[in-house]
Amino acid sequence: MYGLIAIFDETTEQLIKTIWKELYERSISAYAYEVEDRIPHITLASYNNLNISDFIEQINEIYENQPAIDxxxxxxxxxxxxxxxxxxxxxxxxxxxxHANHHKKFEQFNDDPNSLYIPDHWIPHCTIANRLSLEKLTEAFHYCTKRISTIQGKIVGVALIDVSDKSKAPIIYSKELIK
Structure with a gap:
């Protein structure tokens, strides 16, 4: 199984990693450390099976002139x-x-019509914690609402990750957007 993720500028990535670390140090969530190579991101698409070389070739073509997104x-x-x-x-x-353009231009790779990442199903998000009890979810919510007011950054690239092994999510390929 594979995911295409939007990756953030270094400042935004480091801020979210800091919050992950703080939640871990407060024994609220170990989310950031449950998967090797996990980075802050927004998932754009998921695929069960993929011709990786064709997909990468298309990433290079489609995202060649894509500007970074605020x-x-x-x-x-x-x-x-x-x-x-x-x-x-x-x-x-x-x-x-x-997001919509990605799915339009990569339609031939869509092998899951029930994916949560296709248009009209997608809820863009950057996960901070997961699989929490109600008590820990409440604690994480309170901490995160007081920790920061707003995060402003940029999506500066896309990356194809392999999520076949639930303990790691290595980047197979990444493409920077125009800054």
């Missing part, structure tokens, strides 16, 4: 009955089109 996280959310906590970006026209 992103602003100013809300926190949770999926029902998941124990997940995430920062939710403001859905701008640029973010919406970035």
């Amino acid at each position: 992103i602003k996280f100013n809300s926190i959310g949770s999926f029902l009955n998941s124990g997940a906590l995430f920062y939710s970006p403001t859905m701008t026209k640029d973010l919406f089109e970035f």
Whole structure:
């Protein structure tokens, strides 16, 4: 199984990693450390099977002239009955089109019509904690709402990750966007 993720500028990535570390140090969540190579991201698409060389070739072609996208996280959310906590970006026209264009141009690779990442199902988010008890979810929510007010950054690249092994998520290939 594979995912295509949007990756952030260094400042945004480091801020989220710091929050992950603080949640871990407070014994609230070990989310960041459950998977080797985990980086802050927004998942754009998922695939069960993939012709990797064809997919990478298309990434290079499609994202060659794609400018970086401004992103602003100013809300926190949770999926029902998941124990997940995430920062939710403001859905701008640029973010919406970035996601929609990906799915339009990579349609031949879509092998899961029920994916949570396809248009009309996608809830863009950057996970902060996952699989928490109600008590820990409440604790994480309170901590994160007081920890920062808004995160402003950029999506500066896309990366193809392999999530076949639940203990690691290595980047197979990444492509920088135009800064």
